[in-house]
Amino acid sequence: MTVEHAQRRTPKVAKTNSVFKKAVMAVSGIIMVLYLIAHVVGNLKAFSGAEAFNSYSGWIRTVGNPAVPGQTTLWIIRLVLLAAVVAHFWAAVSLWRQAKRARPQGYVTKKAVAQSYASRTMRWGGVIIAAFIIYHILDLTTGTVNAEGFDSTPYDRLVASFQNPFVTIFYAISVILLGMHLRHGIWSATQTLGQSNRRREKTVSLFAIGFATLLTLGFLLVPFSVLFGLID
Template sequence: MSRVYSLYSTSVGKKFTMAVSGAIFVLFVIVHMFGNLKVYLGPEAFNHYAEGLRGFGEPFLGHEWFLWAFRAGLIAALLIHVLAAWQTSRQSWAARGHKYRKRDNLVFHYASRTMRWGGVALFLFIVYHILHLTTGTLHPDFVPGDAYHNFVTGFRSVPVVVIYSVAMIALGLHLYHGTWSAFQTMGVDGPRINRWREPIALGVALIVVLVNLSFPVAVYTGIIH
């Protein structure tokens, strides 16, 4: 425990916990994207997949046990990620009490400057996304158990498509800098790996964003209906 505490006592350690919790989310959004690709296989395949998520691990585990353990893990990772982000941000804000009058940004890329507000935007989107397609609270035509129906009818509204599209841009920027940053923070560095850090980060961000954006486009253009 004392090691965990001394890790977390410095900003370097806090960044490490952010990198690890962030890596969990990088893997999650990739798996989430792959799962959703089943929507192209039709209602039966998609609903079967959705039901499979609830029954994962049966009969060794009870119904939805795995799902809830998975959710608990994600929530824990989110809490750690947000807490570390909040604490390190506060430390940084306090470190420059007096701002520059003139500022020339020397950062490597724009994405790194979007992490804080982009993270807040993503959090709000996740809340909305759960209320929209998991609980159905904000879905005008939600049918419990018919994930395909909820998916397709959900994206028939223009404001909803706009919300999802903006969120995907925020996700792309967050993923790009976050993935690259995680390598750097975890000290995954070397002449050979450094050539791949940028392309991996860009690839993950682009693939996740483009595939996810294809869903509302496919609904809107009638490719899936």
């Protein structure tokens, strides 16, 4: 039987295969997760008072001195993170577009049987998290959108920012989205890097939930402590 195909859009031979893109996504994700662990530990310094927090912040900028001059280490970390963000974003957009091409016409009725809220919100959740990170850097690193401005100490900026309930709520929503992103991300990265199997599946899933919850709670601790006056 000869079948005449409707305008069938098949990409030219894929230069980069979809699994390779997923591996890029997984590895860049792991780099960012490692950074987040260091980040949440640093945040908790806020409970040791202004001086400890500010000197920690100063230390980050001078790590490795005098062996490496000035802010070299800091910039290396920033560049690695930026590369990870760009790679993660590239892989996500590329796979998103591939998925759109793979099903241009959707179902009239479609029921999900297995997908979690976390896995469903990976793409738009990721976009919201990216927007949050930009705001977060402008607020607390550069002070551009912070009430205290860029002349202030990091601790002052922290307190000024989170005393505003709207900032704290935006932060909380973003961090919870991040937690869900990680819950599916950790499981997905394990699969993508070929490290999952039937025996490990449950452990990986439980670890992903535990890790994501712990990290989210760690990040929520400081802003809410500021909002409720435990840190001022």
